[in-house]
Amino acid sequence: MSCLAPAIEISNETDLIQTFLAPLTRGAPGAFGLRDDAALLTPEPGTDLVFTSDPIIAGVHFLPTDRPADIAWKALAVNASDLGAKGAQPLAYILTLAFPEPPERQWIESFAAGLKAAQENFGGHLLGGDTDLTPGPLSIGITMIGGVPSGRFVRRQGAAEGDHVFVTGTIGDAALGLLAHRDPAAFSGLTANERAFLAGRYLRPMPRLALAETLRAHARAALDVSDGLVKDLTRLAGSLGLALDFGRIPLSNAAAAALAADPEIAKTVLSGGDDYELLIAVPPSSVVAFRDGAAAAGVNVSELGVLRREPGLEIVDSRGRPIKIERSGYDHFSR
Amino acid sequence: MSCLAPAIEISNETDLIQTFLAPLTRGAPGAFGLRDDAALLTPEPGTDLVFTSDPIIAGVHFLPTDRPADIAWKALAVNASDLGAKGAQPLAYILTLAFPEPPERQWIESFAAGLKAAQENFGGHLLGGDTDLTPGPLSIGITMIGGVPSGRFVRRQGAAEGDHVFVTGTIGDAALGLLAHRDPAAFSGLTANERAFLAGRYLRPMPRLALAETLRAHARAALDVSDGLVKDLTRLAGSLGLALDFGRIPLSNAAAAALAADPEIAKTVLSGGDDYELLIAVPPSSVVAFRDGAAAAGVNVSELGVLRREPGLEIVDSRGRPIKIERSGYDHFSR
Numbered sequence: 001m002s003c004l005a006p007a008i009e010i011s012n013e014t015d016l017i018q019t020f021l022a023p024l025t026r027g028a029p030g031a032f033g034l035r036d037d038a039a040l041l042t043p044e045p046g047t048d049l050v051f052t053s054d055p056i057i058a059g060v061h062f063l064p065t066d067r068p069a070d071i072a073w074k075a076l077a078v079n080a081s082d083l084g085a086k087g088a089q090p091l092a093y094i095l096t097l098a099f100p101e102p103p104e105r106q107w108i109e110s111f112a113a114g115l116k117a118a119q120e121n122f123g124g125h126l127l128g129g130d131t132d133l134t135p136g137p138l139s140i141g142i143t144m145i146g147g148v149p150s151g152r153f154v155r156r157q158g159a160a161e162g163d164h165v166f167v168t169g170t171i172g173d174a175a176l177g178l179l180a181h182r183d184p185a186a187f188s189g190l191t192a193n194e195r196a197f198l199a200g201r202y203l204r205p206m207p208r209l210a211l212a213e214t215l216r217a218h219a220r221a222a223l224d225v226s227d228g229l230v231k232d233l234t235r236l237a238g239s240l241g242l243a244l245d246f247g248r249i250p251l252s253n254a255a256a257a258a259l260a261a262d263p264e265i266a267k268t269v270l271s272g273g274d275d276y277e278l279l280i281a282v283p284p285s286s287v288v289a290f291r292d293g294a295a296a297a298g299v300n301v302s303e304l305g306v307l308r309r310e311p312g313l314e315i316v317d318s319r320g321r322p323i324k325i326e327r328s329g330y331d332h333f334s335r
Numbered sequence: 336m337s338c339l340a341p342a343i344e345i346s347n348e349t350d351l352i353q354t355f356l357a358p359l360t361r362g363a364p365g366a367f368g369l370r371d372d373a374a375l376l377t378p379e380p381g382t383d384l385v386f387t388s389d390p391i392i393a394g395v396h397f398l399p400t401d402r403p404a405d406i407a408w409k410a411l412a413v414n415a416s417d418l419g420a421k422g423a424q425p426l427a428y429i430l431t432l433a434f435p436e437p438p439e440r441q442w443i444e445s446f447a448a449g450l451k452a453a454q455e456n457f458g459g460h461l462l463g464g465d466t467d468l469t470p471g472p473l474s475i476g477i478t479m480i481g482g483v484p485s486g487r488f489v490r491r492q493g494a495a496e497g498d499h500v501f502v503t504g505t506i507g508d509a510a511l512g513l514l515a516h517r518d519p520a521a522f523s524g525l526t527a528n529e530r531a532f533l534a535g536r537y538l539r540p541m542p543r544l545a546l547a548e549t550l551r552a553h554a555r556a557a558l559d560v561s562d563g564l565v566k567d568l569t570r571l572a573g574s575l576g577l578a579l580d581f582g583r584i585p586l587s588n589a590a591a592a593a594l595a596a597d598p599e600i601a602k603t604v605l606s607g608g609d610d611y612e613l614l615i616a617v618p619p620s621s622v623v624a625f626r627d628g629a630a631a632a633g634v635n636v637s638e639l640g641v642l643r644r645e646p647g648l649e650i651v652d653s654r655g656r657p658i659k660i661e662r663s664g665y666d667h668f669s670r
């Protein structure tokens with residue numbers, strides 16, 4: 001945060017809401033300028049509504065010292081990513097803020113700027129919410145409401161034997177980025193640009209909303225990679241299985257350089273979370289159309305393998321030797 | 336909590352969700368058995384959706400030692416109350432739980448039982464959510480989704496000069512109940528039944544959903560009394576004003592007895608929160624129909640006065656002497 005101006009605390013809830021948050025409603029009539037106890041949404045005919053709610057908590061999902069604009073971006077991004085994985089587009093969001101102490105004006109100004117940047121990128125607007133003081137850490141609750149043409153929601157379950165499994169973008173950057181963000185001395189073999197790239201992938205995840213239409217048209221099942229590749233692949237496979245050649249996992253140049261310097265990085269790539277890329281099961285007959293749709297949407301997709309009847313995820317290195325990982329990914333009940 | 340069985344911690348998130356929470360979806364297809372990253376709702380044609388999100392936090396809105404079933408009830412009740420004030424009926428809710436440590440099975444069992452009892456009373460069902468561990472206190476986030484016939488949402492703003500102001504039920508019980516709940520020695524002049532009644536009003540607020548249809552038909556504006564009578568009356572009045580005779584405020588027998596023993600209780604009645612009764616502005620031409628509708632719905636309503644052009648709330652006692660209160664009600668940014 002800037003130190004140019006003296007820190008000024010927000011004195012009351014109404015000030016915070018009306019000065020900084022109400023503009024984010026963009027005048028939506030159902031938000032009532034954030035002056036009602038509830039908000040109103042009139043769904044378009046032919047639209048199903050999709051809901052997701054992933055709170056982020058200081059010390060769990062972000063560092064209390066992170067820039068408020070980055071925290072705000074992430075709060076929206078993790079929810080927009082869930083919508084994108086279902087083939088939905090963001091329509092609106094509800095925001096609940098629990099502050100350990102009344103925030104300074106500069107803090108909330110930066111936070112609101114981050115929300116504004118994110119909602120302009122992802123679509124949707126603020127619809128309502130609530131603020132409180134808490135004896136605990138800063139906690140940001142988002143419930144995001146998306147729209148999908150009726151009957152076109154893309155489920156997590158339902159992938160079938162023979163489906164091709166695709167992943168968007170690159171994997172592992174965010175988990176490496178968290179390490180780079182926390183410890184400036186980490187990855188000393190990388191360039192400053194590479195370290196900044198990794199940290200940016202952690203701080204400012206970019207949900208793959210551009211792929212929503214292609215998912216609705218061609219995906220049998222999908223989810224986003226929030227808890228780690230292995231864990232989320234296992235969820236997509238359900239009762240089926242996959243033999244995954246590690247060499248097929250798409251890596252950024254920065255992650256590839258980190259891996260070249262330290263082979264143990266492979267485990268971080270496999271089980272680190274927070275990438276917010278998408279895992280997609282595509283029936284064989286739709287693979288060409290899916291690839292074409294992704295290319296038209298400007299989203300890189302890589303094929304990881306084909307779902308087989310034998311359950312479980314088998315991971316092998318470039319020489320076909322099995323890779324074992326002790327921890328498959330992030331469990332919200334483990335520290 | 337019962338001490339009959341040894342305390343058993345919930346070992347993972349999936350166990351908690353599938354064993355205790357999934358049954359609360361009542362098989363709603365859009366909840367996908369809580370096995371997807373998002374939930375789906377297909378609105379009925381002709382229905383507007385109403386959203387409210389009031390989290391409750393241990394140490395702020397409830398005591399960590401409260402019965403889990405009471406905590407769960409309250410989490411749903413405070414949100415259902417907001418919907419009721421808008422003339423809406425609960426359809427579904429999203430639940431986010433942040434635990435300081437993995438809960439014991441008995442705790443979550445009781446908590447789920449409280450949710451079940453509440454949703455059976457209020458309507459609606461669990462649609463989705465999220466669980467996390469937090470370094471802070473137990474925090475329960477609810478986003479409740481209600482339905483209202485298109486165009487019939489009852490706003491907080493818009494009350495007009497000459498509108499009659501009504502309040503449901505009795506006022507002050509919950510604030511007194513909090514005192515009785517925290518300190519068994521409080522209100523020693525009351526009977527055990529009276530103290531239990533007051534504590535029950537705090538622990539198990541009953542949203543006035545039965546009045547929703549009457550509100551839609553006859554109210555010009557409404558909100559619920561969550562932050563205190565004076566504060567919420569001021570919100571309803573907006574730029575208008577009201578002369579409030581204290582004697583018109585409906586009191587339970589228990590609150591009346593407490594007031595008779597200690598006249599200072601008047602301030603608690605005026606500024607205490609958590610009653611979750613409704614304040615309603617009714618145009619003069621609709622007063623009779625409103626009273627009839629409330630009677631048919633089985634909800635007691637009392638008239639507090641008529642909105643006048645002169646702004647501000649003036650409170651007088653039975654002899655016409657002004658009553659001053661230093662604190663008008665609960666501000667979420669004050670402790």
